[in-house]
Structures are given as structure tokens and as C-alpha cells.
Amino acid sequence: MVVGSDVQEAADSEWRLGTLRVSRMGFGAMRLASAAAFGQGPSRDRAESIAVLRRARELGVTHFDTAAFYFSALRSANELINAAFPDHDDDLVVATKVGPSRNASGEWADPARPDQLRGQVEENLRQLGRDRLDLVYLRVFGSGSVGEHVGALAELQAEGLIGNVGLSNVSTAQLTEASDIAEVVSVQNRFGLDQRTPEALAVLEETTRRQIAFVPYFAMAGTGGERGRPDETNPVVTDIANRHGASPSQIRLAWTLHQGPNVLAIPGTGDIAHLEQNVAAARIHLSREELDSL
Template sequence: MTAQTITAAASGTFRLGDLRVNRVGFGAMRLPQHGEAFVADAVPRDRDQAIGVLRRAVELGVNHIDTAAFYFSPLRSANELINRALAPYGDDLVITTKVGPGRDPAGQWLPHATPEQLRGQVEENLRQLGRDHLDVVNLRIVGTNSIADRFGALAELRKAGLIRHLGLSNIRPHHLAEAQSIAPVVCVQNMYGIGASTEQKEFLRICGEQGIAFVPFYSIAGTGREGGATADDSTEVQAIARAHGVSAAQIRLAWTLHQGAHVLAIPGTGDPEHLAQNVAAGALRLSADELTVLDSLRHAAT
């Protein structure tokens, strides 16, 4: 079976609340531009190419797309590209977005939203996506302070019908416990990949025990973060990739999915070939020995 014929269904499924999605999804952060995200001089991606990648993702069975209103570059907005490419949306398509951070029209970061400002961010996502409700909204956190007032504001919007499910991003375990005392949490988005720390692995395990989807970001990019994957993969990762006839990035994705049935992947790309490879990674099966080798690596921690 070639990479072009493997669909996201090969990765299995998990639930975001009552919404069932394939475990390989698509992250829209890198879609609006070439190169590093969130830089003022980013080169906008060709609109037709971006739209084509989104449509191809859905053709390949991707039914979980992660986005945010602050994913934009000069001339391109991830949300509006999604709207243009995929509306009217299929019944099984789940679009997850994030609120909390914001950027001004010049691309500069703004202070994180107050509880009162979060409704405006939710409504901006609704407008850009052309939706009357948002499937999942993640509150992205910076720091360790209480999130009760901000998460409570989103819980009120959920009661009002603007949001179906709530999640959290970039959090610590105490944030999850605090949020759960206010409203149900269906997913946690945290940085995670080969080289994860003991604390990160423990948090992933806790989410699994509670039936909460764990959605790693930078699972391919690692220390490259917004800049994308680096070329410094260890000899161990490269050797396992050669043994399977795939790329190091695909091995990183496969390892991520092997961490638990509740783990979802949201790799992002603007390249159709890389998209097919990312989806195909959901069909890779790593041996116990290979997992032991990859689990022992520490170079990409935090």
C-alpha cells in the first residue's frame, strides 16, 4: 500500500466528547505561510495550494483540524482558508480552535485575553470559519496561575450554545483539575514528542485514565517549535526510519501515536506530499524493541 492510498482511518479513532475523530488530524498553524510561523515578514503561501492541501486532507480521511484566529500571515488566515476550502462542512468534520492569545493586524502578540475578551475571540473564530458554533475550544495558558475566571467564561459560552466542548492547551496538571471542577474537559494540547520528560509522560497517562484526549504539538518539530522540524534527528531515529523505508518525521509521528489510544496527532504542512506522508504514519507499527530505543532518547525533551 502506498502513502497516497493510506487514509487517516488507519490510525484508529478516539473521542473528543461525543465527537469521534481519526487519530491523525491536521494542524493549520503552518498553512498560511512558508517557513517559520508568526514572523512579521512571513511569505504567504499560495492560496490555491493551501486550499488544495486542506481538501486533500479531508479526502485522505482527516476529520480533525486544529486552528486558531491568530494563525495568520500577511494576506492569509488559516481560519478563512479552512472556510474557503471546506465549507459547507461535512457532518463528521471536527474543527478545534484556541483562544487566549491574540495578535494585532501587524502580527504582534497582544496580552492574553481577559475573561471579558474571550467572547470576542470566540465570535471572531465563528465569523472566520462561518460557523454558528465551535466544535471544541481550547483555552491556551501561559504561566501557572489560576484559570478559573477564564475557563468559567468559556463554560458560560458553552452553556449558551456557542461552544460544544472545551479543552486546554499548554497546561500543568493542576490546571486540568481546576477546569474540571467548572466544566468537562475533552482534550489537553501540550508539547510532547520523543524525549518527553517523566512529568510529561505522567500527565499523558493521567489524561488517558480519565478518558481525555491528549493532543501533542511539536511532535515532529521538537525543539524547532514554530520554525518546523530540524535536521538533527538522532542516528537511532534515522536508523528506524531507514528500516521502515519512511522519513524521520513519520517515525516521530508513529511514536507519538504509540503512546496511548487516547493520543491524537495534528501534524501541519502546506505540502501535499508531506501531508500524505503524515497521514501514512498512522499505519506504521513500531516493534517493542524500536519503541524501547525511541523511549530512551532524551535529546528533544521540553
């Protein structure tokens, strides 16, 4: 699905998150603390992780996506971001998530109740060294009501602890329910070139109709999910990559950005060379023929 005829021209532009403006090519911090997702591997070198974050900012990235549960035995993604950007650049937007949590041993706990969200917000504030969070996503589990949880975030927003509210892993019905309680500026759902379920497409269409951001996670990883991108097996992707002198992963990122001007990308890496390749993907303009073939 491609929205509009001139989406290609917007592939390296900006979008708004409420009152904020962000680069459409962002950075996801899930693999910043460890090479494996959610810290399931050796901790990365602290100086190298901070260098990656600062290089992303030098390349024009202003949108950083993180969570308090992104940590390894020795590293915390939130605290690495705090260390990399101690001056809290006004143009830099940090989005975080609440709902899930892991204990000190890294084991997952039950999703947070509405009354537990304040503690999670305050923990993100402490780790990021901030008085206010730019954007907080409620990560939803299941198809039930989100009203009480969104209401709890709306209260924290009214107190000034949260700037903007987003949703993650939601249906169109949940987005509608939440929007009656608080202004939702962004939705973060699983979506990608080979992850285009009817439900995912419906949410993308609804966010486009509402003119709010749609931020796919695992957009590059596809079926690999948190395990990361497997070897490329799609011959169409490989062919187009060869035509552009790009990698298959870059074509997948470019395709993501071509799905609409409100679609953002948040690829993550702990390697500066990979980071530079990801950012360069925002400048790949796919033709109508290439988009149709994909």
C-alpha cells in the same frame, strides 16, 4: 512511555472529543497561511492551501486544529478552512484556541482576560463561517488559576457557541481545577520524542487516566519548536526509519501515536506531498523492541 500492549493496532484509528469522533492523525493549520510559524514569512498561495486541506479530507483526516491568530499578511488559516469546507461536513471537526491574540500588524497582545474570551470566540465563529465551534482550547500562560477563564468558556458553551472545551499548556493541577468547572475533553501540551519532561509525562498520564484526548504540539519539530524540524540527529530514529522505508519525521509521528490510544497527532504542512507522508505515518506499526529503543 507506551500505554497498553496493543497500542500499535490503534495507531490509525479514531478517538473521541466529547461527543465527537476524530481521526487520530489530524492536521495542524499553523503553517497553512505561511511557510513560517505564525505568518512570519511570505503568504502561501491560496489555491494550494485550499487544495492541501481538501486532500487531507480525502485521505480520511477529520480533525483540523486552527486559531484566529494563525495568519499572515494575506492569509488566515481559519478563513482558508472555511473556504475549503463551505458545507461544514458533519464528520469534520475543527478545533480552535483562545487566550492569545495578535493585532493587525502581527504583534502579540497580552493574553485575554476572562471577559475578552467572548470576543475571541465570536471572531473564530465569523472567520470559520460557523454558528458553533466544535472545540475551543483555552491556551494557558503560567501556573496560576484557570477557574475564571474556564468559567467564561462554560458560559459560552451553555449558550451554544461552543460545543466542547479543551485546555492547552496546562499542568495536572490546572486540569483538575478546570474539570471541576466544565467537562474538559482534550489537552494540548508540548510533547514529543525528545520533549518528554516529567511535567509533560504527568499530564499525559492524567489524560490517559481520565480517558480524554492528549494532543501534542510540536511533536515532530522537537527542540526546533515553531522553527520547524531540524535535520535528524538521532541515530536510533534514522535506523528505524531506514528499516521501515520511511522518513525520520514519519517515525516520530508514528511514535507519537503509539504513546496511547488517546494520543492524537496534528502535524501541519502547506505541501500535499508532505501531507500524504504525514498521513501515511499512521499506518507504521512499531515493534516493542523499536519502541523500547526509542
